[in-house]
Structure formats: C-alpha cells, structure tokens
Amino acid sequence: MKKALKNFILESDATLEQHDWGTLRWVTNPSVQDVKQITSLVVHLPKSQGHNFHLHPNQEEVIHVLEGSIEQWIGTEKHILNVGDSVFIPANQVHASFQYGEQEAKLLAILGPCAANEVGYEIEDVSTLSPWNTLRQ
Template sequence: MGRGGLTPAGKVVVEPQDWGRLDWMVSGAIGNSDTMTVGRCTIEPGQQNPPHHHPNCDEVLHVVSGTIDHRLGDEQLPMSAGDTISIPAGTVHNARNVGSEPAVLMIAFSTPDREVIGE
C-alpha cells in the first residue's frame, strides 16, 4: 500500500489481550505511515491494561465510549466519553475500566513504530 491510503475495516490488525484488544489502523508495520501510529483500544469492564510507557513517542488517548480511571504518572484521572489526554514520552500510564460496558479509546502515537515498556 505504501504511505497513506485506506485501511478497510476488514484489514485492521487485531491484537487480542487478556484485558480487551488493540486494533491497529495506521502504522509503520502496516505500511501506511512513516510518521505515526493510530489505533483503537477496547478494555473490558473491570479490566485494565498493565502500567507501561513509550520511550520513543508521545501518545494521545481519546475516550470514545465508557468510563475509565487513567493513571498518568502519580495521578489518577477519571475519564469518560469525549475526554482526551496527552501522554508525554516516558510517562508511565494505564487505563482501568470502571464502568459496566467496554471502554473504547482511540489512541495515536507520534511515531510509526511505537515502543512499549511494561512496568
């Protein structure tokens, strides 16, 4: 496909997780961007992704639906549909679904090849 172009719903790269799933639409690995990564994160009720950080990129997280508590460094931030957070590179963070429905989050990274380091 090269740089740019359409990612049809059927071509989204799905990564199942114990706590939910990650769906990737744009990235260097997919081959449609050399500057960023874009995806969707779904966290099941009562679940959370592990604390982690990205040493090589900033992240922007936008809550599409659901309610989460987001750890950003030493802060716990309640977030719900419509809320957006900017996460600087190297900052430990994670999201916990505190609602009764799946939480859906759009995520974007400032690199096509994000690195993830768990805590």
C-alpha cells in the first residue's frame, strides 16, 4: 500500500536532527513526500558553529539566509552572507557555512536532484583533508 502524500508540512511535525555543528529540520524529502527532484531543509547554526567543508557529489545546492549571517565558503573563496542573501553551489563543489556575528544563523538549503536514499541527500565530508583542514586557521 502506498503511503499517503503529505503536501503540507507543519514545523511541529517536521523531523529535527541534532548535529555537533547545529540542527536541521527536513522540509521536503522522499521519505516525507513523493519528491524526486528536490530535497530541502532548514538549518540552524548556533554562535561559533558551522557545517564544515563538505560536498554533494551529484547535487546542486542553493543556500538562502533567513536569519543572522554566515561565513560562506565555495572552494577557497569566502564571503559573508546576510539575511536575504543566497548562494548557488554546483554539484561536487567543496563548500562550508559557519555562523558569523552575534546572532544564530538560520538557513534554507535546497538540493537537487534527490539522491537515491530516503532523505534525498548525499554528503561527503572533506574537512580533514588538505587544504580544507587549514583554510580557517
């Protein structure tokens, strides 16, 4: 029997994941809706925290800043993004997002196409590899 589609996601019903760098809340993914092309999540980065250098081998990503500011890296290039700013990250491009300033950062991340797993998200951590392990020192 096919599961019922859930087109409306209330924040109180969304799956929340706690990580050592912050939290994420799934907005859309294949395990919640019948999506095939995009997966999206809201990310909270507390003060002095960040999602260290990583890549999504087969997924493009857009990150939009909803609250606060972030230090956004694409490869070895860094920019400070504020509320309303966005960044496009091509597939297989190393990137990282770190909270910047006094306020917690809240981001909307949208990736596509969906990866072939229940959350539609693929990630490869490269934060321990050179040059990514020395860029912020």
